[in-house]
Amino acid sequence: MEAVAWVGIVVLFIASFAGLIFPIIPSILLLWGGFLLYHFGINHEELSVIFWLAMGMFTVLIITADILANSYFVKRYGGSKWGERIAGLAVIVGSFVFPPFGILLVPFAAVFVTELLIQKDAKKAMMVGFATFVGFLSGTIAKFLIQFIMIIWFFIDTII
Secondary structure, eight states: OHHHHHHHHHHHHHHHHHTTTOTTSOHHHHHHHHHHHHHHHTOSSSSOHHHHHHHHHHHHHHHHHHHHHHHHHHHHTTOOHHHHHHHHHHHHHHHHHSTTTHHHHHHHHHHHHHHHHHHOOHHHHHHHHHHHHHHHHHHHHHHHHHHHHHHHHHHHHHHO
16 A cells, blocks of 8 residues: 555656646645545645645745746836736646647747737837746746755655
8 A cells, every 4th residue: 555655646746747848737735635645545644844844835835936926027028917927827828738848838938929019119028028928937946956856855765
């Protein structure tokens, strides 16, 4: 039974990385599913309070990484609130339209058009669209690294 639980944990961890390409997949919930499967299915005493507190802090970082990165880059290049909102929506739509490239191209195009309609300046709209692209990539890299750290910490605590 323990082997089945370990397979489930590994599958949940691998699936959590799919959320980087398909934002509709709740990566952080899959990670926590793996942690809880271990805790309730294998050993409920091994993971320390420090582990759980750190995972809680990393969870907050993952949630805010995307929001902060996108918001920072869009604002830095003069984007509007509508541009920020459209970027968030376009990331979700783009993950289904033309995966995995749609997650990059759809937000860029959507923000470009939005900013062009609002600001009527093609050069500035292009810069804000590019900023959305950079913001998304930055947030995704940050989320990947944080998830990776969480998983490594889990394995260090459970195997060593």
